[in-house]
Amino acid sequence: MLNSYIGRMVAIYGIAAFMAIATLSLYLDRWFDRQIEETTADIYACELCPFEAIYQEQGLSPLLKELNTYAQTTGLRYRLDKNGVPEKGDLPNEALVSNAATYLEQTALDTEYTLTVEYYKMVSAEPTLISVENPVMVRQNLYALSDRIRLWGAIIVLIGFGMTSLIAWRIHWKMKTINQTASSIITRQDLAERIPQSNGKSEFDRLTRNLNLMLSKIQAHVEDMRHMSNNIAHDLRTPLTRLKVQLDQLPAENNIRNSAIGQVDQIITSFDALLRISHLEAGTAKIALQNTNLSSLLDDVIDLYVPLAEQKQQQISCSTEIDQAQLDRDLIFQALANLFENAIKFSPNGSAIRLSAHTSGTTLWLTVQDDGPGIAENMLNKASDRFIRSDDARSEEGFGLGLSLAKAIATAHQGKLELENHSKGFEARLVLPKLN
Numbered sequence: 001m002l003n004s005y006i007g008r009m010v011a012i013y014g015i016a017a018f019m020a021i022a023t024l025s026l027y028l029d030r031w032f033d034r035q036i037e038e039t040t041a042d043i044y045a046c047e048l049c050p051f052e053a054i055y056q057e058q059g060l061s062p063l064l065k066e067l068n069t070y071a072q073t074t075g076l077r078y079r080l081d082k083n084g085v086p087e088k089g090d091l092p093n094e095a096l097v098s099n100a101a102t103y104l105e106q107t108a109l110d111t112e113y114t115l116t117v118e119y120y121k122m123v124s125a126e127p128t129l130i131s132v133e134n135p136v137m138v139r140q141n142l143y144a145l146s147d148r149i150r151l152w153g154a155i156i157v158l159i160g161f162g163m164t165s166l167i168a169w170r171i172h173w174k175m176k177t178i179n180q181t182a183s184s185i186i187t188r189q190d191l192a193e194r195i196p197q198s199n200g201k202s203e204f205d206r207l208t209r210n211l212n213l214m215l216s217k218i219q220a221h222v223e224d225m226r227h228m229s230n231n232i233a234h235d236l237r238t239p240l241t242r243l244k245v246q247l248d249q250l251p252a253e254n255n256i257r258n259s260a261i262g263q264v265d266q267i268i269t270s271f272d273a274l275l276r277i278s279h280l281e282a283g284t285a286k287i288a289l290q291n292t293n294l295s296s297l298l299d300d301v302i303d304l305y306v307p308l309a310e311q312k313q314q315q316i317s318c319s320t321e322i323d324q325a326q327l328d329r330d331l332i333f334q335a336l337a338n339l340f341e342n343a344i345k346f347s348p349n350g351s352a353i354r355l356s357a358h359t360s361g362t363t364l365w366l367t368v369q370d371d372g373p374g375i376a377e378n379m380l381n382k383a384s385d386r387f388i389r390s391d392d393a394r395s396e397e398g399f400g401l402g403l404s405l406a407k408a409i410a411t412a413h414q415g416k417l418e419l420e421n422h423s424k425g426f427e428a429r430l431v432l433p434k435l436n
Contacts, residue, residue: 013164017157025150048107048117055109063109064088081114091118174204178211191219240268277401280408287412292327294357294366295320301336302355305344312349321358325434327413332430335409335417336366338402339428343370346426359434366430374426375419384417406430 079089197208250257351371384407407417415432
């Protein structure tokens, strides 16, 4: 998933969220420390302000009375020192150090008297900034609040990350389904395949419906073109056959007559191939699977083209690793004959051509290899389309239907035709399921 933009977006979000939490955590600690120092300084100063005011305005006796009342009410202790010597109060000398439960505040009332008051550190069960009973900012409460902020911040980020990941996964899954269907259509060349769709109203549902509608229109146009070419081939075959019959009635020694008959035969053969391809692609052609001897099949293909290969002084070799397979012998013979004829036609004089049959797992490979120049890379993927011919092949006879017919025969057997250039030649393979 990280190979997609969506996966990378989720990863970046997770990293950014983690960095944000870490940064916030460090900032909170420092901010709370600063706030405690700044705020408590003011609060502490104000804690003793009333006592200072009573002493300045009313004198020592009213101050002692107020201190006693305060001590009885709150339970806290105080001590009044005169010139550094304890004079009043119940706060012992050894308590003049703040501890975990209390802290001390001291102020000079004048040059003679010094007042020290002990306060409790009130830490409430629920974190608050100011203690309920004592208006002093409590450090422990702030740290507890900081921990709670971190906890809830982490929970919120994790929930957001989970929801983002879920949404991203659903988007990724929908895009993957569309891409897989498109790849399957390209690979299998089956325009009847459609993207799974629902009746939802999201952007992806509308996109899926529009893509399927586009595929339906493309399929309809392609089918119209196929029907048109098939009808043309079918309609022209009859007058061409009649023309051949008329040409046969001319004197046999007439060179024009012989050339015309050869060209008419070639056109009729091409129309037959075109009609056969159409039947195979439409699924209307009958596939007669039978137990076929592969050695005999390959020998028959070679025997048919030995004279043509001998004219170019080409060496032919044959090898088989499997004896029997369930095939339509006539159709596979036609496909191998087309591939073998192309190998002879486009390979140089004195080259080698190899015909082989071998298995790999549950797959049967029928291969024709030659030492020819192969097919240009930009033409390789569409070389098996109808009427497609490379520039090098235009000087040879034919209409560009040989590979198309071989491909249709392989597809009818639930297989495929593979074409591949090598450094020293070209290889055409019929890849078929091995049926015993």
